[in-house]
Amino acid sequence: SLDLDKVGEAVRETGIKVFGDLELAPGTFSVRVLARNGQTGAAGLRVASLEVPAFTQASPVLLPPFFPEPAGRWLVVREVKVREGEVPYPFMSRKEPYVPASRPVLLPEQAVPLSLIGYGLGKGRLTAQATVMTAEGKEVGEGMIGLVGRESAGAEGPERLAATFQPPKLQPGEYLLLVTLTNAQGTAETSVAPFAIRSPAKSGGTGG
Numbered sequence: 001s002l003d004l005d006k007v008g009e010a011v012r013e014t015g016i017k018v019f020g021d022l023e024l025a026p027g028t029f030s031v032r033v034l035a036r037n038g039q040t041g042a043a044g045l046r047v048a049s050l051e052v053p054a055f056t057q058a059s060p061v062l063l064p065p066f067f068p069e070p071a072g073r074w075l076v077v078r079e080v081k082v083r084e085g086e087v088p089y090p091f092m093s094r095k096e097p098y099v100p101a102s103r104p105v106l107l108p109e110q111a112v113p114l115s116l117i118g119y120g121l122g123k124g125r126l127t128a129q130a131t132v133m134t135a136e137g138k139e140v141g142e143g144m145i146g147l148v149g150r151e152s153a154g155a156e157g158p159e160r161l162a163a164t165f166q167p168p169k170l171q172p173g174e175y176l177l178l179v180t181l182t183n184a185q186g187t188a189e190t191s192v193a194p195f196a197i198r199s200p201a202k203s204g205g206t207g208g
Helices: 004-013
Strands: 016-019 027-036 043-052 075-078 112-119 127-134 139-152 159-166 173-182 188-197
Touching: 004 075, 112 173, 127 159, 139 173
Parallel strands: 016 075
Antiparallel strands: 027 043, 112 159, 127 139, 127 173, 139 159, 173 188
C-alpha cells in the first residue's frame, strides 16, 4: 500500500514500477500480469510469452538488451518477500543499479546507454552488431553499438556489458533492435528488444 500524501505527486506525474522475481525451470511460459484499481474496479491485463533457457556454460545465452531509465523518473517498489532469502538486484551496470525501460522511446540518431547480460559468453574479445527492424520484421538499417565495459559475476553468474546504441535515421514508429554478440571463438548469440522512435518535438530519452 502507498501513502498518497507522500508519494501521490510522483505517482501522478510518472507512475509506478514494481519488480520482483520468478523462479522457473527451463521451458516456455506465459506470464499474465493484472493491475486493478481498488476503488473503481477498472483493470488492465498484459500477457507475455517467456522462454527460460538452461543457462549452461556449454550453451551461451544473451538476454534481451535493456535500456536503462534516467534515475529518479519512476516510483520504484519491490515485491513483498514471502520466503526466506534475498535475490540480488539483477539490473547492474558498472556496479551501479538501474531500472530498465519497459517501452524505450528514443530519438533518431541519438546515442543512449544500453545494458547487455549474457551467460557462458566465452573468454576473449567480444564484438557486437545492431540491426533495426520494423515491428513486422522488415530490416530497415544498422544501428551503431559500442561496448564500453565488461564485468563478470563469477563462474556461474552473468556477464554484464555496458554499451551504447545509436539508432539510424528512422521515422517515428515501433521497431525491433536485434543485437548480435560474437565471441573470440566465432560463436554468435542474438537477442531482440522492442523500442519506439519519436520526433524530437515530442519525446526524448527512454520511457517505461
